[in-house]
Amino acid sequence: MSKTVTESWAAMEPKAKVVPYQLELPTLGPNDVEVDVEYCGICHSDVHIIDKEWGDEASRFPKVAGHEIVGKVSRRGTEVKELQIGDRVGIGWYRRACLSCEECIEGYENLCPHGEATCFGASQGGFARKTIADARVAFPIPKEIPPEYAGPLFCGGITVFAPFRRFGVKPGDHVAVVGIGGLGHMALKFAKAFGCKVTAISSSADKINEAKEYGASHFINSSDEKQMKEAQGTIDFMLVTVPKKLPWQQYTALLRRNGKMAIVGAILGNVEVPVMTELMVRQLTICGSITGGRALIKDMLDFCALHQIFPKCEVTSVNHLNEALDKVRENKVRYRMVVKL
Known part of the structure; x- marks a missing residue:
């Protein structure tokens, strides 16, 4: 032809x-x-x-x-x-x-x-x-x-949908979505439809109402140290949608024992987390996912x-x-x- x-x-x-x-x-x-x-x-x-x-x-x-x-x-x-x-x-x-x-x-x-x-x-x-x-x-x-x-x-849709299936997220799990943007707002909708308890984490406090509209029952302002500390050890599955380097240990501290952090934001750089005192002692998983x-x-x-x-x-x-x-x-x-x- x-x-x-x-x-x-x-x-x-x-x-x-x-x-x-x-x-x-x-x-x-x-x-x-x-x-x-x-x-x-x-x-x-x-x-x-x-x-x-x-x-x-x-x-x-x-x-x-x-x-x-x-x-x-x-x-x-x-x-x-x-x-x-x-x-x-x-x-x-x-x-x-x-x-x-x-x-x-x-x-x-x-x-x-x-x-x-x-x-x-x-x-x-x-x-x-x-x-x-x-x-x-x-x-x-x-x-x-x-x-x-x-x-x-x-x-964007399959990027945030795939980790729910790929990493075994279950109804009732406490899911946190980091970043409420083009990826994050869809992730909130998926998490709610999966039957999860949903928390939105964002440095933009003005997004709280939209985050709740899309499915979040809780909102954490990541710029607020008190809110971040109060949430430590409560998250089963965290989906990181932002395309920028984060203070990683501050975020892994939010995970429960055996918790998972899946990164889907196109971040240039490394994830730095203490192995023995953080990953091993609490049996955490840090993983990536693409489409x-x-x-x-x-x-x-x-x-x-x-x-x-x-x-x-x-x-x-x-x-x-x-x-x-x-x-x-x-x-x-x-x-x-x-x-x-």
């Missing part, structure tokens, strides 16, 4: 404004679908890539970013059976996985060493009229989920449809893409930004 050229919006160099760009799509493979993009969320990862904050490997220019894609199938490869023309699907951080390596076979397609991220490196993303992905990682969107809110589920495999994404979509869980989004036209990117860049979005193509 011949290649397709589509209208897109690309940064031509690091930190540049995006401009209209004629993007040549890859040839449609037998297992691929071509998708007419309707909406694309803006994740902070897109800003990191456009601004070349993750180095040369991540950012090759011209760069079309965007990896929270929602659209309708317009063409399909010869081997595609499950998706039909006109089906509405979502595509997230990865657009391709080999499906034959050890990671893929065990259900960790998100860790596939041979996979292709949607807008990382030479790959081009969803700030475009059309995109192409492997049909097996393009997920049908339940009709209960409004399409304008669906995109952020495929990166999720196909089964987890399908599980999340069904869970969101059942419990009516959607991110809070600001939706704008692609004609205002630069303003939207700046808003994400400056942390002025509450809580996810989506552009309508």
Whole structure:
């Protein structure tokens, strides 16, 4: 099949404004679908890539970013059976996985060493009229989920949903979510729907009412030493969503014996916690998590449809893409930004 050229919006160099760009799509493979993009969320990862904050490997220019894609199938490869023309699907951080390596076979397609991220490196993303992905990682969107809110589920949503399943969070567990932003507000909703006791931890005291609206029954102002001390030894599972280094021992002190801390914020740096007096004596676990495999994404979509869980989004036209990117860049979005193509 011949290649397709589509209208897109690309940064031509690091930190540049995006401009209209004629993007040549890859040839449609037998297992691929071509998708007419309707909406694309803006994740902070897109800003990191456009601004070349993750180095040369991540950012090759011209760069079309965007990896929270929602659209309708317009063409399909010869081997595609499950998706039909006109089906509405979502595509997230990865657009391709080999499906034959050890990671893929065990259900960790998100860790596939041979996979292709949607807008990382030479790959081009969803700030475009059309995109192409492997049909097996393009997920049908339940009709209960409004399409304008669906995109952020495929990166931010699965990022905070996966740890609940992956690390065995149970109803009744005391869950703390650190950071009430694009990731954290969704984590609060998931934690409440899982039947957990939910505490929000934030340095922004003005977010207390929103945190409780999203599912928190308790709120800790992390700038308040007294509140932090009173909460020591009370948390079963802590989800760290902030992308910055924390005073780690102050946070592990909040965990109960056998407690777990899962880090999903893209933090550059090390976690420094005393091993014997902290990790060993109280048998704590510190772990990381990144997106999720196909089964987890399908599980999340069904869970969101059942419990009516959607991110809070600001939706704008692609004609205002630069303003939207700046808003994400400056942390002025509450809580996810989506552009309508």
